[in-house]
Each structure stands twice: as C-alpha cells, then as structure tokens.
Amino acid sequence: MQKKVSIVGFGNVGRALAAYFHNSGIAVQHIFLRDGAEVPKGFDFSFRYLSEVKDNSDVDLIIVCVGDRQINEVIEQLPSEITVAYTSGSIGLKDLQRKENIGVFYPLQTFSGNPVQDMRTVPILLESNSDEVLSCLRAFGEKLFDRVETADSDTRGELHIAAVFVNNFTNHLYYLAEEYTRKEGIDFQLLLPLIKETAAKLNHTSPYDAQTGPARRGDDIVLSKHISRLEGIQKELYELFSTSIKKTYEKKL
CATH class of the missing domain: 1.10.1040.20 (ProC-like, C-terminal domain)
Incomplete structure (x- = not known):
C-alpha cells in the first residue's frame, strides 16, 4: 500500500480525497494548486501547498484531480518513474500521451464542496495497461473504500x-x-x-x-x-x- 501521496488539483474532488486520505492516516505530501489559486476558507488541514507539479520527490502515488481538458497537459509534466492515476470517468487511457506508470482511480460520486456523508461507500473504478500499476491502485483503494473494481474506459x-x-x-x-x-x-x-x-x-x-x-x-x-x-x-x-x-x-x- 502506498503511504505517501500527492494530489494535483484542489477542486471538489481533490479536496474530498485529500481530507479523506488525511483522516484515514494516509500521508498527503503535497497539494498542487494552479497558479493564483487559493486554499478554500475553512479547509484547515496543514498540507504543503505547491504550484509546481515537477516537485514530486518522495511520493509513491500522484492522483490527478483536474478537469478533463487539463489531464493530458498536467500528466505530461509529472515524473515518469512515479505512478500516476487520474480521476476522470470520461477520459480513456488511449486518449493520453503517457503510456507507462499510468492508471485510473475514478470515484463514482458527486462532489460539490460539501462533505460526502460516507466516503468509504464510494465505488472506486480502476484501470491501467500495467498489471503492476493496477495491483498497486487496488491495494491502495481497498484499504480505504468498500467497493473497488476494474472498469475499462468504455465501461466508465x-x-x-x-x-x-x-x-x-x-x-x-x-x-x-x-x-x-x-x-x-x-x-x-x-x-x-x-x-x-x-x-x-x-x-x-x-x-x-x-x-x-x-x-x-x-x-x-x-x-x-x-x-x-x-x-x-x-x-x-x-x-x-x-x-x-x-x-x-x-x-x-
């Protein structure tokens, strides 16, 4: 199980996952905000907030929680040796330029800024073209969520x-x-x-x-x-x- 995670993007999905990971004992090393973005008021976790996504040393997993249009651009800037997972239900792996150490960690839930009542019940859908990456994502997800399944791009x-x-x-x-x-x-x-x-x-x-x-x-x-x-x-x-x-x-x- 990965113990050190970074999250890129701090919208509704990024905030929900960051808070849940933190409360579940997962070490969230960095939160990456776009230039000029501010930490939402009332979000009082003492994360390390950065704006340069290349600074991702000493993490096991990077979860990308940005809009569909930005996924490719953001992932291309991330270190190729670190496992990266994005949270979109609409973007397929074939749509990405990156082909190695890449997977999908899709929470099938609505996130609107208010806390989800029970994050553990959120279904997590996984995909990867690597058995090793898929195994790592599954081990990570199953520690935190009750239902973790594989789902290819068409199914998602x-x-x-x-x-x-x-x-x-x-x-x-x-x-x-x-x-x-x-x-x-x-x-x-x-x-x-x-x-x-x-x-x-x-x-x-x-x-x-x-x-x-x-x-x-x-x-x-x-x-x-x-x-x-x-x-x-x-x-x-x-x-x-x-x-x-x-x-x-x-x-x-």
Whole structure:
C-alpha cells in the first residue's frame, strides 16, 4: 500500500480525497494548486501547498484531480518513474500521451464542496495497461473504500452517462421544483422527506417497480390539470417525462 501521496488539483474532488486520505492516516505530501489559486476558507488541514507539479520527490502515488481538458497537459509534466492515476470517468487511457506508470482511480460520486456523508461507500473504478500499476491502485483503494473494481474506459464512459441521469439531471429537476415552489409561495423543504424516501426505496426496490404517480397510473385528468398550470421548460419536461413513463408502463395500465 502506498503511504505517501500527492494530489494535483484542489477542486471538489481533490479536496474530498485529500481530507479523506488525511483522516484515514494516509500521508498527503503535497497539494498542487494552479497558479493564483487559493486554499478554500475553512479547509484547515496543514498540507504543503505547491504550484509546481515537477516537485514530486518522495511520493509513491500522484492522483490527478483536474478537469478533463487539463489531464493530458498536467500528466505530461509529472515524473515518469512515479505512478500516476487520474480521476476522470470520461477520459480513456488511449486518449493520453503517457503510456507507462499510468492508471485510473475514478470515484463514482458527486462532489460539490460539501462533505460526502460516507466516503468509504464510494465505488472506486480502476484501470491501467500495467498489471503492476493496477495491483498497486487496488491495494491502495481497498484499504480505504468498500467497493473497488476494474472498469475499462468504455465501461466508465457508460457509467458516467448513467450517473448524469441519476445525479445531474435529477438535481436539475430538484432545482426546477424549487423554482416552482418559490413562485407559488410554497416551502420547498416540505418535499425533502419525499426526496429521501424516493432514493431510499432503491436500496430494496428496482426503479421500475418503485415508480408511482399520475403518469404511472395513466391518470390523464390529473396530468392535464398539472400541465395547464405549467409553462416553459417546466411544462415541456413534465410532458416529456409523463410520456416516457406512460410508454414504459402502457401494457400494465
């Protein structure tokens, strides 16, 4: 297991991993910030913050947590003799210029600046063209996370698409609901128990079986009432989702 780690990039992913590693007894040697970037307020870990990524002596693993567009450029500057892993779900190994001592350490989770409730449950997806690198990443990951699996670039890309549906699109629907309730003078907080229960059901029920609502029942009267009160993108999405749900369950209506 690698005991000394450096992290390049200190956005939401970099901060979450750095804090979790530190709290788990992993020695985080350096945090590399882009020029002009500042340490976020309230982040009080006494890491060594640097701006020059070439200064990476005395580490076993460098984890790159930068945006997809910067991955190739950053990795090219890192020492070739040190194992490097990047955290993207969309960038494949074939897309990189570097071919040796390189791997993927992809945490399948949303990071938005707030602490993840239980980092240990975050699935970690690994890939490398080297058995040795893959073995090192697996040993490192399994000490810290409950589920560590290999996933090639195509699989990660497919999972990333699915993740956009269940997280990014769903969160945008929350936003639209919040906008609607604000407009109507309703407290959005009233919906939080429903949101929690909807997610909790998936621990023991498939999404197909968990579906409820007027579209699932084929209740066109209620659907028409709802649609008549909406406008713009909210109306379009309501109609689109209702059509999709009705088609999904049309044989059972």
